[in-house]
Amino acid sequence: MTTIYSAKRIITMNPSQPEATHIAVRDGRILAVGTQEAMQDFHDANHDSRFENDILLPGFVEGHSHALEGALWNYGYLGYFGRTDADGRHWEGLRSIEAMQQRLKEYAATVDETSPVIAWGFDPVYFPGERLDRHALDIAVSERPVVMFHANLHVLTVNTAMLQLAGIDQVEGIEGIRLGDDGKPDGELQEMAAMHVVFDALGFSVFDLVASTETLKRYARIARRSGVTTITDLYNPLTDEGVSALEAVTADDRYPVRMVPAMAALNWSPEEGMARLRDCQHRGNDKLYFGPVKLMTDGSIQGYTARLKWPYYHDGSPNGIWNAPPQQLKDIVHHYHQAGIQLHIHCNGDESVELMLDAIEEAQELWPRFDHRHTLQHCQIMDHAQLRRAARLGVCLNIFANHLYYWGDIHRTRTLGFERCQRLEPLASTRRLNIPLAIHSDAPVTPLGPLFTAWCAVMRRSASGIQLGEQEKLTVPQALEAITLGAAYTLRLDHLVGSLEIGKFADITVLEEDPLTCEPDRLKDIRVKATVLGGEVHDD
């Protein structure tokens, strides 16, 4: 069975034929792309005109996000920025403490009375000078425990009832437990010790839910709505339970995305990790691709945990922390490189970029490999020497473009200062050096949405509206490539997805407006009408 879709315009990402108006699909694959005339060779095809006024692109590829996005929507959303849930409901951003309290109260009323109230997404960084403590939560809900995760997931604010339940309403002198003016814990909890007591008192951790099929389904629905057809879970522990859940959801014909889980390297010794990958290798299918390994090196810039080179943080804060000893991080790179594995390496700060470039260079000297496609992830403030070195070593970059909008103001004033913000997310330089480039959301850290990510890369504008790094803007076509073929390349799937050409999976994103002719500032507002995955239309 062959189906021919006509469209207003098809943007293909195929350099031999960048544009077309018709696409023929057979058995889930692309049979032909071209003009109406070119389609006449397929006599008995069905003609489907439902997209004739729309713009078709290769299905978007999100090269760095986490299935945790699907788990968090079990709980109340309290973020500063608006966000859409798995059912397509849009939650307005909360611009005041009062609005947050109101939402929390409403949400608590929907939660079973015997359960604690758990919420997420709040970011006090947008409320400078305001006091966000247990009292602010008590106003909304006082009679039962409330746990509110901040946007970064590393800090919690809890109410008085939760402090009492955990038995930490009277402690002092513990780092990570902030005290109020009265010398007692004020409800803000950071770091693992404080988190541990809360999870221990509750008897569960929200992070336990990541392996469930329900979470994976919700994650896929969110991705689908934003036009994504191939997505990662870029830090998957690959537990037995987790792998079974991945197999189960991707076996369903209606599951709307292809999934690439990257194994969390620090959860296993390198030997165990290799054994784990080998076990998983044959368990993939057309919608499930095992293979890459993810390594975490440092923390985040806005959380002051990224490792920066001199002069470190702009406001004088101490340098960040390593996730594992630098030598161990290098050993892991060497181990997997030697074994022929592709590594995705989280490096936020330029010092961790340096360490990982050293590691890859050494690995290349000892065990030269062509086309390793090791990909540095985030790499927000790489300097130009590092970029040139990355180009030389054959490294790909997946840059965290959404940061420009969400934390650009913070980086400009507190963490990085003016000059480094001129090359915050060095997108254009990456292109100039011909380094394979992808851009990402890191959901749930920021909302999933490749068109928004592309908008960030093109406009480079912070939430307050300041321009960061004019010279590092991408053009619209470059940004569109980064969310399709570029990301597919970093996942080693560019032979299967990322462009519309003969033989590839019929994975298509359908837009109601043309990103190449609209005002670039409108990119983020373009509606996704549908996606097609392996020829199956998803428009629910």
Added chain:
Amino acid sequence: MTTEYAPIPVTVIGGFLGAGKTTYLNRLIQGGLPPDVLIIVNDFGDINIDAALIDYQDDNVMQLSNGCICCTLGGTLAEQLAQALRIRAAPGAILIEASGVADPARIADIARLSRRLRLAEVVCLIDGSQARRHATDPLVGDAWRAQVLAADTLQVNRLAPGDKRELEQWLSDFNPRARIECETEEAPADTPVQPSLSPRPSSPASNRTASHGHWHTFSLSGRGSIDKARLAALIEAYRDVLFRAKGFMLAESTDDIELLQFSGDRLHWQPALRAPGETRLVFIGIAGERFSAFEQAVKTLLENPSSSASSE
């Protein structure tokens, strides 16, 4: 959550990669821990427990014949600890091996906070021969200093006898609160231990071994230097089982980086200019007793660069 039990004492064992945490843990396990201790380690591969002592083992849990349990669980330490306490609700004591860059003070906070736990001690292992360099290391100096500051006990090893007094003074200026226990090269252990159960402190090297069918590969890495002549002699002696060797090494006496290549019966060194200066060597050969003996001998060479020349 419950107050029926007395709080469980928690000991945190910190220190850098290769500072001897493993050896220290092994000695504790060997030297008679109370029977129901819960031990949380980073990696079973690190602890080399004699198979005879292991009753049961799966990916995450190792039950020892004396009733102790070793765990290596996924997630953050806080999550690991919560999980481990689900496996054994009320152990007699808990030992936590901190990762090489963790701040033990933050781990100790877990015990300080929890009603079920009580902080017994924070021990920090220190490689005496590397202490001053670690303290000022641009990448990890801050983590090292935080570890020393957090400790109740500083357990110093690999110390040349002549340096003892000076280093003790320097460390106690650093952290006046801590008890300092030094172990010099001449008098290794206070507790006699069987060598198979308690390898020498492996600092400054970390060793990884992997088996590939009848080939065997092992690698050495670290900041230690190697005597070229002695390595050449070893390679010569084990030519029959050694197939290939390659890597960078710090040459003893000069501390210069050299590129080593051994293949097709030809051993070749050439000077290399590269930073950071680390030894990183890979050896591939035919698996078996002879290759294992070679591996042992090479490792000794790196681990013990200064005193090995006279001891053989």
